[in-house]
Amino acid sequence: MSGFGPGDLFLADCPARLAVELIADKWTVVVLAGLSKGPVRHGELIELIGGISRKMLTQTLRRLEAHGLVRRHAYAEVPPRVEYELTPLGATLIEPIHTLTEWARANGDAVLDALDADPEPGRP
Amino acid sequence: MSGFGPGDLFLADCPARLAVELIADKWTVVVLAGLSKGPVRHGELIELIGGISRKMLTQTLRRLEAHGLVRRHAYAEVPPRVEYELTPLGATLIEPIHTLTEWARANGDAVLDALDADPEPGRP
DNA sequence: AAGCTAGGTTTCCGACAGGAACCAGCAGGT
DNA sequence: ACCTGCTGGTTCCTGTCGGAAACCTAGCTT
Numbered sequence: 001m002s003g004f005g006p007g008d009l010f011l012a013d014c015p016a017r018l019a020v021e022l023i024a025d026k027w028t029v030v031v032l033a034g035l036s037k038g039p040v041r042h043g044e045l046i047e048l049i050g051g052i053s054r055k056m057l058t059q060t061l062r063r064l065e066a067h068g069l070v071r072r073h074a075y076a077e078v079p080p081r082v083e084y085e086l087t088p089l090g091a092t093l094i095e096p097i098h099t100l101t102e103w104a105r106a107n108g109d110a111v112l113d114a115l116d117a118d119p120e121p122g123r124p
Numbered sequence: 125m126s127g128f129g130p131g132d133l134f135l136a137d138c139p140a141r142l143a144v145e146l147i148a149d150k151w152t153v154v155v156l157a158g159l160s161k162g163p164v165r166h167g168e169l170i171e172l173i174g175g176i177s178r179k180m181l182t183q184t185l186r187r188l189e190a191h192g193l194v195r196r197h198a199y200a201e202v203p204p205r206v207e208y209e210l211t212p213l214g215a216t217l218i219e220p221i222h223t224l225t226e227w228a229r230a231n232g233d234a235v236l237d238a239l240d241a242d243p244e245p246g247r248p
Numbered sequence: 249a250a251g252c253t254a255g256g257t258t259t260c261c262g263a264c265a266g267g268a269a270c271c272a273g274c275a276g277g278t
Numbered sequence: 279a280c281c282t283g284c285t286g287g288t289t290c291c292t293g294t295c296g297g298a299a300a301c302c303t304a305g306c307t308t
Contacts, residue, residue, distance in 0.1 A: 019228035068238025079253040104143035114192025
């Protein structure tokens with residue numbers, strides 16, 4: 001059943017758990033996907049992603065930068081220009097994320113169907 | 125660079141985005157990993173995972189159940205016994221999650237190092 | 249002088265995460 | 279009879295977080 005071994009399951013405190021919490025965030029995965037094609041500007045990400053506020057974009061990018069997954073490059077121009085790109089470490093995260101989004105693309109509808117069929121309003 | 129195509133990046137509203145938001149939650153990934161070995165009881169998950177409250181466990185499981193990824197089985201015994209197990213759909217999610225946790229296990233320390241080296245407290 | 253640009257920050261408010269305490273319902277001990 | 283314990287779940291309360299909108303910087307254009 002392709003599971004995780006007994007002590008293999010990451011419990012509290014192990015670094016795997018921290019890393020999972022890193023990306024288990026509403027926007028992180030989407031932002032990383034947006035960066036996967038190469039350097040992108042702040043504004044480009046805003047309209048590429050759709051639905052994210054500037055505040056959350058900046059916040060997410062700063063956190064990724066602090067974790068060494070993203071590098072920020074600000075050009076001293078007017079109007080200002082800022083580009084973000086994945087670090088080598090960050091690039092290694094694209095593959096797992098890609099696996100995930102492929103699953104989502106394949107099974108998203110099934111999830112939607114279940115959600116649509118299930119809604120037992122009350123449970124005694 | 126193994127990216128996502130131009131229109132391939134999931135934007136708002138596509139089902140992939142919804143599915144990603146499904147699992148982009150603090151506990152969902154960990155709970156699914158905990159279920160990957162077969163039927164597990166509520167209390168077992170509590171102590172297996174460590175750090176999750178009963179409330180959040182129940183909440184997460186209910187949501188996964190509503191999305192068709194988990195099935196709940198309550199035995200009419202005393203003391204009560206409730207087991208949770210993955211549905212076939214839910215089982216298909218284990219592989220992507222496994223890819224993710226493998227990445228986490230391999231790169232968790234690098235992330236920790238970056239986090240530890242970076243902390244530029246203030247940016248003007 | 250007013251307005252545009254692009255990235256970022258601040259302010260405010262509603263929603264939610266999370267811990268602690270409580271509940272149901274019956275078995276077994278005293 | 280009474281009390282206590284086991285297990286899963288729910289309610290209450292509070293700290294934190296997400297999101298919208300306004301404001302900021304700093305130069306160039308009108």
